[in-house]
């Protein structure tokens with residue numbers, strides 16, 4: 001117990017020196033579970049991911065089809081607005097940029113925002129640039145294994161930070177919807193669940209944009 005206490009403190013001071021600890025955050029080596037409401041138990045037989053809105057063609061992939069899309073691995077730091085941060089987390093899944101490059105997905109020029117729709121009507125929103133950037137992944141795996149139910153099985157969005165890439169306006173982790181079921185490309189922004197509850201829409205961790213009004 002003392003051992004893990006001192007490890008945590010040492011890890012945190014190293015990360016701070018590397019400039020990777022955003023203001024008001026502290027390092028955890030655990031992986032907390034954080035969401036509103038119950039954990040859904042998705043059925044892979046009937047599961048699909050739908051893409052709609054400002055796209056040239058609506059798409060829907062069942063679980064088997066989704067798993068044949070091009071895949072990537074990304075290592076990121078993640079920052080929860082409740083002040084825990086976890087570093088060097090490894091994710092695997094599908095990147096929207098790869099779908100665009102392969103012509104699997106084609107957007108209209110009117111697409112400017114991406115709204116994530118999840119089980120139980122949870123939603124969250126980001127500008128299109130964020131969803132197409134290197135820090136946004138449709139993840140099926142964490143740390144080499146399929147997501148656990150609590151962390152979003154079978155599919156979630158992960159949005160984090162890449163060390164050394166402060167150009168990316170890294171958002172807090174709530175902008176990564178667990179149990180993702182559709183992506184809406186929209187001409188207009190639409191505040192999601194936490195954003196409507198008073199959390200900051202831009203949610204930049206380096207500017208400490210936690211709440212909309214303060």
Ligand SMILES: Nc1nc2c(c(=O)[nH]1)N[C@H]1C(S)=C(S)[C@@H](COP(=O)(O)O)O[C@H]1N2
Nearest residue numbers: 033034035036080118122151174176177178
């Ligand atoms: N569907 C859904 N996704 C969600 C949330 C939620 O309430 N519902 N909470 C968000 C918040 S606040 C955080 S910090 C992360 C936490 O992910 P984790 O439980 O895997 O750590 O999920 C995000 N995604």
Ligand SMILES: [Mo]
Nearest residue numbers: 080081082174
């Ligand atoms: Mo969070």
